[in-house]
Amino acid sequence: MKKRSLTLLQKTFLAVLVVSIPLIIVFLYNYNKNTKYIKEDAIRDLANAESVYEGLIYQFLEKAENRVQDFSSDGYIKDEAQKILEGQKSSVKILSDYISKNKLTLDNAINTISIMSLDGKVLTSTNTSTIGNDFSSEEFFLRGKDGISAASSENGTSGLTEIVASAPLANISTGTPIGVIASFIHTSELNKVLEKTMTGEHDIEHGVLPLTEEKDDNIEVYLVNYNKRFIIKPVFVRDEVLNLKVDTLPVNKCIKSNEEFAGFYKNHRNVDVAGASVCLPQMKWVLLIEADTNNILAHTKEIGRNIAITAFIVAGIIAVLFTVFYEVVVKQIRKISVGAEKIAGGNYNITIPIESGDEIGMLSRSFNKMASDIDRRTTALEESEKNLNEAQQIAKLGSWDWDVVKNILYWSDEIYNILGLNKGEFTITYEAFINYVHPDDRELVKRTIHDALYNKKAYVVDYRILLRDGREKIVHGQGVVAFNDMDEPIRLLGTIQDITERKKMEMFQLELQRKYEELINSLNVGIFNVDVAGNILEINNACVSMAEAPSREELVKHNILDLLRDRNKFKEIVDRLSKGDIIRDEEIEFITLKGNKIWTSVSTILKKDKKGNTYLGGIIENITDKKAIEDQLKHSQKLEAVGILAGGIAHDFNNILSAIMNYGNLLLMKRGGDETTKKFAEQIVSASEKGASLTKGILAFTRKQVINPQVVDLNEIIERTEKILMRLINEDIEMNINLADRALNVNIDEVQIDQILMNLATNARDAMPNGGKITIGTSLYEINGEFIRTYGYGNPGSYAMISFADTGIGMDEETIKKIFEPFFTTKGLGKGTGLGLSISYGIIKQHNGFINVFSELGNGTEFNIYLPLTTQEAKERKPIEVITTISGSETLLLVEDNSLVRDTTRVILEEYGYKVIEAVDGEDAVQKFNKNKDNIKLIISDMIMPKKSGKEVYEEIKKISPDVKVIFVSGYTADQIKTKDISEDGISLLFKPITPNKLLKKVREVIDSPNNPKFGLKA
Incomplete structure (x- = not known):
């Protein structure tokens, strides 16, 4: 039987009917729903109102806490409270009057202010009747000891429930706790605040606006304590009794489990109400706000009637709109739907008819364009896939896609080629793929895949695969993981590339590179x-x-x-x-x-x-050692040359100095009373001593002379040397001396340091032929690691620094490098020996010091000399020695080939009573000793003489008189004397030039000794 199809009108009517039935259902549903919403809104409104009252209460309590905190910071209160604790009874009334006058009047809400000791006893109060009361067990006291708080008390100063704000009092000096201060406020004050809000009165002081413009007699707001008694009665209910028990659901929930409640229940009068509660555990209170249920639902019937009318109207409109929608929209969309199904089936040549210019027509045009685009892109994609397969084959690179959840694996054709497989004879699975991985590399591949899926690490790995015919290939795998919304891996996509040939080439290159690097690095x-x-x-x-x-x-x-x-x-x-x-x-x-x-x-x-x-x-080769050996050889050769020169001139030069020194001393002896003669004679003696020191300096540089250091203040040396330096320089050269403002004690040979300064002054003078300026300064200098790294020498420590600067012509860098070398000079022929700075350098090194030079052409030169500081005290400068040695009358044999030295020495000895027999050489000495052997008590003999040396003379005379005493003198160095095997224990040896005082002392010492003592070598 063929089903009867409904006409469009019937369908429309049926649609309206179908729509109407739900409207009836919606009406009934909305009525119930609105009733529910009204109840929920009522509860929500009550909860919102409750939050306002809760804020008021906490604001009230916070104000009380702030007020008592202010009281606790009052220094006067702290001070007087401390006095009460210390036993000053007068302070009880003083403090009571103070807080009554200055604190209680600040806030009308405060009933009483009390100050308690740490054991809870009231020390003083605005209510004097409470002084002495014990509040030690009260919660407000216990909290107040620990910090600022507010609590409820039923045993306060008034005997009624009160709000007590308390704070600790601390000693004003030490900050240690001494008690608690508390302010007692009647709950009626809080009630006033709540009433103002309910009645619409604006309370600017509390900063809260009323809930409504007019009071609402249907809402009750009240506080209940944990004993279920009213703290604050309902605002608009005048006949409530405060001691009435409030045993309701919200109160019980707060007391038992500190749980707040909002909903419908029976209140303390057994009336159905909507209410909300707030638990205030700090105060052990429950705040309740309630409204009668009947009043809340009074508008429900009216709402139901309105909803019914609205539902009927909506149903009619829906019916009309449905009819229009069907005719205008549904039919057109059905045509588009048919066309879309054809496109989905692969017929991209379909064209959807466009019957209007509205959105439906636009949608039709979009579908037609989509079909054309899909057709074009599908053709391009097929071509791209063909090219991709060819490229993968050329690069030996295949792609794969593994659905981790379903364990479905896709391979491109090239992966089959890499593995040597036919596409149709192999089932692709993860396990099958792993079986083709070389056994030694399987764990590596599994671990890399696992880390990529579950540890979000990169999937990049090189591994070997084993083909069916036993051949191995090396492949490079790379991929990325796709995750779902739960961050779980769902797909792994990637590529495999055959890199066997590339790896072989890389290994070959690495081996070549390794061998090359080994060769280079060896x-x-x-x-x-x-x-x-x-x-x-x-x-x-x-x-x-x-x-x-x-x-x-x-x-x-x-x-x-x-x-x-x-x-x-x-x-x-x-x-x-x-x-x-x-x-x-x-x-x-x-x-x-x-x-x-x-x-x-x-x-x-x-x-x-x-x-x-x-x-x-x-290429680069380290030749430091070779260079050092070469430099050392050159330096040694120069030093040897200087040594030979110094040794050669030392004898003759010392003989000349001996004569000058002796004549100077003779002048002091003969004309010492004449101040002018004495002054000149002292200068002669001083100059001869400096000349002797110059010889010693040369010998010291060549390691042929020891130095005689003494602890002196470097500033004093500069001051004494200034006059000598002024004579060395020209009149058109200005000299400035800038000395440190503290003593700089150094252990040095003073004469040799003078020689350094004279050398530098002479060089500075020659560098300033047209005049200029010399600046000499001293300062304390610390040599540290930076100095050592900069200059390549030095030892850390404190040094006295001499700065010697001139404004002369300066030097270039090559000259600076050679400035301290022996025989190197920048002066013309005959104007310099090239030894001055070399000697200075050697002297400074022997003093464990350092010297550096800074110079530029045209900008002058500066020498910095660093000498180690010593903590020893400087010795006082000794005056020039005047002969004080006791005289004698013995006969002496004086053997000296230099007539000047012999004559002056004889005169000095005779001046002091000795009889002197002179001998001009070694043979003459032996002959004269033979003639006068019974009278001669001592022989004074030069070491190096013509015909016979001093030692030969001594050995020959010793055969004649074994007990003969002898003093040897010499102008040669100790090193030369040892070289010629002239030195011998048991003799006295003095080096020229010799001061008369030293000679006479030695003569007396040797003569008076019982035996010829072993004096050794003397400088």
């Missing part, structure tokens, strides 16, 4: 590549070792300019190479990363890399 010679800006490109281990770098990576971070002693040297080399010069065995000084100086031999050429960039490639 060389003791450094190999380097540096670009023209000085950036280090490549180096071997020898370069790292030379530069004292911790690693090759660390050294590459530096520019070659950072290591060069002369930064301009690199530019010079680049310029020379650019001009075609050859750099071979170039000696260049470097500074290592540890600050040490090294000399290197560098050979380099210019090269270009593949990009056309120019760089320097070459």
Whole structure:
């Protein structure tokens, strides 16, 4: 039987009917729903109102706490409370009057203010009847000891329930607790605040607006304590009794479980109400706000009627709209739906008719365009897939897609080719794929896949696969993980590429590179590549070792300019190479990363890399030791030359000085009473002593003379030497002395330091032929690690520094390098020996000091001398010695080949009573001793003489008279005397020039000794 099809009108009517039935259901549902909403809104409104009252209560309590906190910070209250505790009874009334007058009047809500000791006893109060009461068990007291708080009390000052705000009192000096201050407030004050809000009165003081513009008599607000008694009665109910028990559901929930409640229940009058509660555990209160249920649901009937009318109207509109929608929309969409099904079936040539210009027509046009785009893109995709397969085949790279959840794996054709499989004979699974991985690499692949899926690490791995025929291939796997909304892995997509040939080539290249690097790094010679800006490109281990770098990576971070002693040297080399010069065995000084100086031999050429960039490639050899040996040899040769010269002139020079010194002393002896003669004679003696010191200085530099150090203040030396230096320089040269404002005690040979200053002054004078300025200064200087790294020498410690600067012509860098070398001079022929600064350098080194020089052409020169400070006290300067030695009458044999020395020595000895027999050489001495052997008590003999030496004379005379006593004197150095085997124990030896005082003392000492003592060598 054929089903009867309904007409469009019937369908429309049926649709309206169908729509109407739900409207009836909706009406009934909405009526109940609205009733429920009204109840919920009522509860919500009550809860909102309740939050306002809760805020008022907490605001009220906070105000009380702030007020009592202010009281507790009053220094006067603290001070008087401390006095009460200390037993001053008068302070009880004083403090009571003070808080009554100055604190109680600040807030009308406060009934009483009391101050308690730490044991809870009331010390004083605005209510004097409570003084002495014990509140130690009250919660407000216990809380107040620990901090600022508010609590409820039924045992307060008034006997009624009160709000008590309390705070600790601390000693004003030490800050230690001394008691508690509390303010007692009637709950009626809180009630007033709540009433103002309910009645619509604005309370600016509390900052709260009323709930409504008019009061609502249907709402009750009240507070109940944990004893279920009213704290504050309902605001608009005048006949409630405060001691009425409130045993309702919200109260019980707060008391038992501190649980707040909002809903419908029976109140304390057994009336159905909607209410909400707030638990105030701090105060042990429950805040309740309630409204009568009947009043809440009064508008329900009216709402129901309105809903019915609305539902009827809506149903009619729906019916009309449904009819229009069917005619205008549904029919058109059905046509589009048919066309869409055809497109989905793969017929992209379908065209949907466009019958209107509205949205339906736009939708039709969009479907037609979509069909055209899909047709075009499908063709392009097929072409792209074809190209992709060809590219994968060329690159030996296949793609795969693994559905982790369903364990479905897709491979592109190239993966089958890589594995040597036919597409139709292999079922693709994860497990099957793992079986083709080399057994030694399976765990690596599994772990990498697991880390990618569950640890979100990158899936990148190289591994081996094992083909069916036993061949191995190396493949590179790479992929990404897709996650769902739960952050769980659902797919792993990636590629596999056959890199077997590439790996073989890489291994071959790595092996070649390893052998090359082993060869390069085994060389003791450094190999380097540096670009023209000085950036280090490549180096071997020898370069790292030379530069004292911790690693090759660390050294590459530096520019070659950072290591060069002369930064301009690199530019010079680049310029020379650019001009075609050859750099071979170039000696260049470097500074290592540890600050040490090294000399290197560098050979380099210019090269270009593949990009056309120019760089320097070459080799470098550390020749520091070789350079040091060469320099040491040169220095030794120069020192030897100086030594030979010094030793050669020492004898004759010392003889001349001996004569000058003796004549000066004779003048002092003969004409010492004449001040002018005495002054000149002392200058002669002083000059001869300095001349002797000059000889010693030369010998000291060549290690042929010991120094005689004494602790002196360096400032005093500069002051005494100033006059001598002024005589050395020209009148057109200005000299300024800037001495430190403290003593600089140093252990030095004073005469030798004078010699240094004279050398520097002479050089400065010669450097300023047209006049200039010399500045000499002293200061305290600390040598530290930075100084040592900068100059390459020095020992940490405190030093006295002499700064000697001139404004002369200056020196260039090459001259500065050679300035301290023996025989090096910048002066013309015959104007300098080249020994002055060499001697100065040697003297300073013997004093464990240091010297450096700073100079530029045309800008003068400055020498800085560093001498170690000593903590010893400086010795007082001794005056020039005047002969005080006792005289004698013995007969002496004086053997001296120099007539001036012999004559002056004889005169001095005779002046003091000795009889002197003179001998001009060794043979003459032996003959005269034979003639006068019974009278001669002592022989004074030069060591080096013609015909017979002093030792030969002594040995021959000793055969005649074994007990003969002798004093040897010599102008040669002790080193020369030892070399000629002239020294012998048991004799006295004095070195020229000899002061008369020293000679006479030694003569007396030897004669008076019972035996010839072993004096050894004397300076």
